Structures are given as structure tokens and as C-alpha cells.
Amino acid sequence: MPFPDHTPETAPPAARRALEAVTERLGYRPAAVARLATSPHTLDGFLKISAIFETCTLDPLSREVPIMTMATRNDCHVCVAMHTAKLTRMGADPALVAALRDRAAPTLPDERLEAIRRFTLAVLASAGAVDDAALRDFLSYGYTEQNALEVVLGIGAYTLSTLANRLTGAPVDAPLAAFA
Secondary structure (H helix, E strand, O other): OOOOOOOOOOOOHHHHHHHHHHHHHHOOOOHHHHHHOOOHHHHHHHHHHHHHHHOOOOOHHHHHHHHHHHHHHOOOHHHHHHHHHHHHHOOOOHHHHHHHHOOOOOOOOOHHHHHHHHHHHHHHHOOOOOOHHHHHHHHOOOOOHHHHHHHHHHHHHHHHHHHHHHHHOOOOOHHHHHHO
């Protein structure tokens, strides 16, 4: 079942402003967002939860770890490309980017970022029932209990994104092709 790439003119009224805002902010209209506009509630929910995640107390590189962990775990080529581009703009170490893109990478080259990756995977594997040892390990790298809950927030945001992108068959947009 095909999902249309909505424009502000074809999107349901509740999604029009969101599409226009995303297009203005990025300089293009991502196909993933245009397809998500089929459900204004889903689009609104993703934009809100991802914006909240972007303002949490995790530093920018730490925020990208749960995102890329979800993107590779759920085989979302759109999120992998988009967040590879973001990490590149941030000046992230290319070895870190390569490891984040590799679902089978044994560890990340940065111990602190590896701790958040391990914690993200522990949250997923246990459906949130992380054992005390895993939480203590995460906290030993300077993260906080608040950060632990923010990882859950990121998992929620990017579960929504990765599953929706796969359901709608969202393609990688031309501006992200080099990062696919």
C-alpha cells in the first residue's frame, strides 16, 4: 500500500504548518516527513517528542547514540543517513560514526558513548527492566538517573520514527544520499 509524499497543498490541514516548518528549517521537505503527514497526529507526535528529546540534558553526541542504535537496530536507512549527516556536521570522529552505523560493532571508540549505547541496548533487551548492575555501569560514566529516563525518551521518539519510515517506505532524500 503506497503512502503519498504530501505537500502543504495535499496534506491534511492539521499537518500543513508542520510540513512548512520542517521544509523551512531543513531547506527541503524530507520524504519521510511528507509521508508521515498522512497521519497528522503521528507527524505532530514525532515532531514534538523529537524536539523534546533534542532539549534534554544529554549532550548532543550522547543523544545521537540512542538514535543511531535505534536506526541500525530497526534497519531504518533514512534515520541512518539523516543522523550520519548530523554527526558529520557536528564534527564527530569518523571512527565513531562508522561504529554507530555498524550494528555489529563490538564497541564504540569512546568509552562514555559506549556506556550509553550499552545502556540503550539493555533498556531494549529488558523492556525497561534494566538490572542494577547495568544502571550502575551507566551512572559510573557521569550520566544521571535523569539521563537514564532521557534514553527511554529517545528510544520512544526513534521507535516511532524508524517504524513509520519503514512502514511508509520512505526513501533517502537526495540531500542525504552521500550519507546513506
